[in-house]
Amino acid sequence: MSIGNDSGHRRLIILGSGPAGLTAAIYAGRANLKPMLLAGNEPGGQLTLTTDVENYPGYPDGVQGPEMMEQFRAQAERFETEFVNGHVVGVEFGRRPFVLHLEGGKELTCESLIIATGASARWLGLESETKLRGRGVSACATCDGFFFKDRVVGVVGGGDTAMEEALFLTKFARQVHVIHRRDELRASAIMQKRALGNEKISFVWDSVVEEVISEDGAAVEAVSLRNLKTDDTSKLSLGGLFIAIGHTPNTEIFRGKMNMNDEGYIDTVEHSTHTSVEGVFACGDAADSVYRQAVTAAGTGCMAAIDAERWLSSIE
Ligand SMILES: Cc1cc2nc3c(=O)[nH]c(=O)nc-3n(C[C@H](O)[C@H](O)[C@H](O)COP(=O)(O)OP(=O)(O)OC[C@H]3O[C@@H](n4cnc5c(N)ncnc54)[C@H](O)[C@@H]3O)c2cc1C
Incomplete structure (x- = not known):
């Protein structure tokens, strides 16, 4: 849907159509707020990049990521969410109502805003x-x-995330090769100690993955590696490859306009989704560097809608 010819002002706008934004829309819609939701350049969010989702409650047989997001959207539509295919490129929080600048030059204003722009x-x-x-x-x-039960897998990275992923994978995989471009880890001392001491984890130092190999394109079979010190190339047989070189929260447009940590995750007041800007709420992966799961994103999306509804009631 494109933006109609009306004033472009809404009580509540939600940015993002992943699990957090769509759950916020379901709750805000049922609270009669008639929210507008801007889907962004990645409609459905990160789960549209994956196939099987087996850990979202309510789907005992699992579900395909894109299908699940279609169902979230249908549920939000049922409660009068106005969907717009828009991507925000700038915001003005210094005046009220807030102003949102969209790709293509359009502007919208709102009393309150829920940021559910996720991470990549x-x-x-x-x-x-x-x-x-x-x-x-x-x-x-x-x-x-x-x-990846009983498989040999690779993990690319040398920071805390990579060590966490490698240690978690030892619960399933037969062996985990950590492939790191340097000859020492960036991870914290405690995580290094755990990973280096785990007999299922081995390290491929000074090396980068140059290609992921699959004869038929159906499943990973190996990677080709290049040693950065010797320039030697080699092939390592693997049944899976986990890339653990970090995430980037999609919050660049809010930098300098609200409190966030050094990595760009938006700060929220403990046990709530309130941000440092009154009337702006943040949920999902954009404000969560720790859990980053669909169910936690949906949970905080629900919180954001409830927080926004209470805040809007308090100012009217
Ligand atoms: C390959 C892969 C597999 C995964 N598998 C699972 C799994 O099995 N189970 C699980 O629980 N989790 C899984 N996850 C994690 C899960 O997808 C995320 O935790 C979840 O999608 C986060 O939801 P979100 O709504 O916060 O953000 P996202 O899903 O990232 O959605 C962000 C939304 O914001 C929009 N947006 C961004 N910037 C703007 C802007 N400027 N203006 C307007 N809109 C904007 C985007 O278009 C998008 O719609 C997986 C992630 C990946 C990448």
Whole structure:
């Protein structure tokens, strides 16, 4: 839907159509707030990049990520959410109502705003990696580790995230190779100690993945590696590859306009979704560097709608 010819002012606008934004829409719609939701450039959010989701409650047989997001959207539509295919490129929080600048030059204003713009996993940027996403290449061990029982897997990275992913994967995989571009880890001392002391984890130092190999394109079979010190190349057989080089929250447009941590995750007041700007609420992965799951995103999306509804009532 495109934005109609009306004033472009809404009581509540929600940014993002992943689990957090769509859950916020369901709750705000049922609270009679008639929210407008801007879907952004990635309608449905991160789960549209994956296949099987087996850990979202209510789906005992699992569900495909894109299908689940269709169902979230249908539920939000049932309660009068106004969907708009818009992406916000700038915000003005210094005046009320708030002003949102959209790609293409349009403007919207709102009394209150829910930010559910999510985060993006960082990838290596290889064509073969993109082709094999969901076919053995993953950026989330919590989500996909279970599919790799008794396999040999690789983890790319050397920070805390990579060590956490590697340690988690030892619960399923036969062996975990951590592939790191340097000869020492960036991870905290405690995480290093745990990973280095785990007999299922081995380290491939000074090396980068140059290609993810699959003969038939159906599943990861190996990676080709290059040693950055010697320039030697080698092949390592693997049944799965986890990229653990971090996430980037999609919050660049809010930088300098509200409190966030050094990585760009939006600060919220403890046990709530209130941000440092009154009337602006944040939920999902944009404000969560710790859990980053669909169910936690949906949970905080619900909180944001309740917080926004109470805040709007308090100012009227
Ligand atoms: C490959 C993969 C597999 C995963 N598998 C699982 C799994 O099995 N189980 C699980 O629980 N979790 C899984 N996750 C994690 C899960 O997808 C995320 O935790 C969840 O999607 C976060 O939801 P969110 O609504 O906060 O953000 P996202 O899903 O990231 O959605 C963000 C939304 O914001 C929109 N947006 C961004 N910027 C703007 C802007 N400027 N203006 C307007 N809109 C904007 C985007 O278009 C998008 O719609 C997986 C993630 C990945 C990448």
